Amino acid sequence: MTDRATPDTARRMDPARAATLARLHGGLIVSCQAYPGEAMRDPRTMAQVAAAAVVGGAAAVRVQGLADIASVAGLGVPIVGLWKDGDADVFITPTLKHALAVAAAGADIIAIDGTRRRRPDGLTLADTIAGIRERSDALIMADCGSLADAVAAEQAGADLLGTTLAGYTGERAKTTGPDLELIAEVAARCEAPIVAEGRIHTPEQAAAALAAGAHSVCVGTAITHPATITSWFVAALA
Ligand SMILES: CC(=O)N[C@H](C=O)[C@@H](O)[C@H](O)[C@H](O)COP(=O)(O)O
Numbered sequence: 001m002t003d004r005a006t007p008d009t010a011r012r013m014d015p016a017r018a019a020t021l022a023r024l025h026g027g028l029i030v031s032c033q034a035y036p037g038e039a040m041r042d043p044r045t046m047a048q049v050a051a052a053a054v055v056g057g058a059a060a061v062r063v064q065g066l067a068d069i070a071s072v073a074g075l076g077v078p079i080v081g082l083w084k085d086g087d088a089d090v091f092i093t094p095t096l097k098h099a100l101a102v103a104a105a106g107a108d109i110i111a112i113d114g115t116r117r118r119r120p121d122g123l124t125l126a127d128t129i130a131g132i133r134e135r136s137d138a139l140i141m142a143d144c145g146s147l148a149d150a151v152a153a154e155q156a157g158a159d160l161l162g163t164t165l166a167g168y169t170g171e172r173a174k175t176t177g178p179d180l181e182l183i184a185e186v187a188a189r190c191e192a193p194i195v196a197e198g199r200i201h202t203p204e205q206a207a208a209a210l211a212a213g214a215h216s217v218c219v220g221t222a223i224t225h226p227a228t229i230t231s232w233f234v235a236a237l238a
Pocket residue numbers: 031033082092164165168197198199200218219220221222
């Protein structure tokens with residue numbers, strides 16, 4: 001059985017990147033994102049939300065947009081950065097150019113679209129990862145939507161495999177909670193550490209994601225999106 005705490009990929013890594021990976025192991029990544037037009041969409045607000053998450057024990061934060069990434073520097077935890085751009089299917093850090101900008105803004109881990117879909121700049125995922133490696137020391141997290149994506153992303157050289165896009169690409173049903181089946185399938189097939197992400201709404205679901213084989217767990221909405229959380233309560237009262 002693979003020792004997922006120290007997979008081969010981490011053993012081959014330089015010490016700084018391996019240390020960042022080790023800090024995430026068994027930990028909670030809190031995704032702090034506000035969406036276009038929302039009241040909390042302000043880098044200062046997101047930095048305050050991220051700071052509160054760190055006080056609560058977050059092992060890392062995940063933030064969207066170059067200004068937000070820069071605003072969380074100095075929190076003392078690794079930053080997973082992404083840049084959502086465009087209306088096409090591939091919108092999470094869709095191109096090499098976006099990825100390099102995310103690294104330059106201060107991300108320790110660049111979250112990129114990790115699917116097998118065509119990317120807007122025409123590069124393959126492997127080309128994109130190679131281009132990032134040439135110019136940046138950041139770790140690379142592939143946001144995947146299926147087992148086939150995860151297998152391909154690992155082959156392309158991703159350091160972390162996220163289940164972020166499960167239920168959003170048409171390859172998997174959108175489960176009510178986390179896609180635990182996918183986490184287990186990826187854990188059985190891949191050696192790279194898995195970040196369980198997407199629709200994890202309770203501490204019990206977070207623990208179940210780890211038990212299914214995830215290396216770490218990323219929670220967004222249920223911690224940092226008050227409009228949605230409020231709507232859950234309002235719906236329960238109806
Ligand atoms: C699909 C997509 O665009 N996911 C985004 C990725 O960064 C975010 O909108 C999610 O909030 C994040 O993945 C965390 O997931 P959840 O909010 O379900 O805990």
